[in-house]
Amino acid sequence: MKYFFLTDGWTIGRVWGVGGLWDQALRRRPPEIQRMDLCLWDRNQQEKMWLYRVEDSVLMLEVRPDIATMTDSSNTIGQVVLTRLITAEQVLERLASAATECQINQSL
Structure with missing residues (x-):
């Protein structure tokens, strides 16, 4: 499995696998992407980053x-x-970082 952090308020669009852009018709399934019940809270930037798990072929x-x-589209990437x-x-290293606070979401 592979992992990534994604800021709260962002969504996943297209996905690429080993053979290029993920084709659900060819693979007969969507890619395995799961948001975990774990996030990092950056106090300085007031930002919540959720941990996601994806399959190895992504x-x-x-x-x-x-x-x-979105509240202000002019300031958005x-x-x-x-x-x-x-x-x-690498996830564990990030969670152990002193600059972040780890939160587990109990409501999911």
């Missing part, structure tokens, strides 16, 4: 702000492609 993900939660997904060990 190489890249397009993420973008959720239109429903249109989209970003995540090309560097992290390992479980």
Whole structure:
């Protein structure tokens, strides 16, 4: 499995796998992407970042702000492609960082 953090209010768009852009018709299923019940809270930037888990065959993900939660579209990035997904060990290193606060969401 691979992991990434995604800021609250952002959504996942297109997904790329080993053979290129993920084709649900060809693979007969959507990619396995699961938001975990764990997030990081950055006090300085007042930002909540959720941990996501994806299957190994996912190489890249397009993420973008959720239109429903945007308040000022002029200050928003249109989209970003995540090309560097992290390992479980790297997640633990990030969680152990002194600059972040880990929260577990009990309401999910």
